[in-house]
Amino acid sequence: MKRMLSHRPTPATLIASLALVAALSGTSYAAVAKLLPKNSVGSAQVINGSLQTIDLSKKARTALKGQRGPRGTQGLQGATGATGATGAKGDKGDPGTPGADGTAVAYAHVLPTGTLDATQSKNIVSVARPLNGFYCFDLSITPKNAVATIVTYDGTSTYTGFIGVDIRPGLSGTSCPATQSDALVRVFDAANSGLMNAPFYIAFN
Numbered sequence: 001m002k003r004m005l006s007h008r009p010t011p012a013t014l015i016a017s018l019a020l021v022a023a024l025s026g027t028s029y030a031a032v033a034k035l036l037p038k039n040s041v042g043s044a045q046v047i048n049g050s051l052q053t054i055d056l057s058k059k060a061r062t063a064l065k066g067q068r069g070p071r072g073t074q075g076l077q078g079a080t081g082a083t084g085a086t087g088a089k090g091d092k093g094d095p096g097t098p099g100a101d102g103t104a105v106a107y108a109h110v111l112p113t114g115t116l117d118a119t120q121s122k123n124i125v126s127v128a129r130p131l132n133g134f135y136c137f138d139l140s141i142t143p144k145n146a147v148a149t150i151v152t153y154d155g156t157s158t159y160t161g162f163i164g165v166d167i168r169p170g171l172s173g174t175s176c177p178a179t180q181s182d183a184l185v186r187v188f189d190a191a192n193s194g195l196m197n198a199p200f201y202i203a204f205n
Helices: 011-035 058-063
Strands: 106-110 124-131 134-139 146-150 161-166 183-189 200-204
Touching (some): 146 183
Antiparallel strands (some): 124 134, 134 183
8 A cells, every 4th residue: 555645835836826826917907907998988888877976077067957948927926815913002102392373463364245254363453345355454563564365265155366465554545444544455356357355364564
């Protein structure tokens, strides 16, 4: 019976084996590099649905954004909302400052008949109407000027015309009585063809 002899690899054998393995590994890497050159992967080599946005270039990602569409039509108006609750009542305002009295030293409201409205008159002693549209005054002051205005509607009748005032001392040459000669008012009709009776206001200063 023969006896099997065991052989241990020599150092030279080990070095040769390692060199062979290294050589074969380098060849495999080079072969793979040759199979997939740069920029050689196309659509056919990519699995559908596997690419993400980050895998694309910036230019490609920009191209994916479409142009802005036209503006849509305005929608229907919504239903009216419920009425809000009533707010709290505000504070009462301060009372206004009373106005100062007028500067007229005398004034009067005279009716068409020549009657003086005493409730709206001041410093007027009396008024006389010797002729139609001819009103004479007795005043408690000496006037320097006067302004008169026709009352166009007195609640019953409408009056349209012109008015003139004369405050000459004594009113010489007029039809005013001596006791009512401090001022004279004449009221003319709209056609300025004659005198007429009409209510008016007059203020003296």
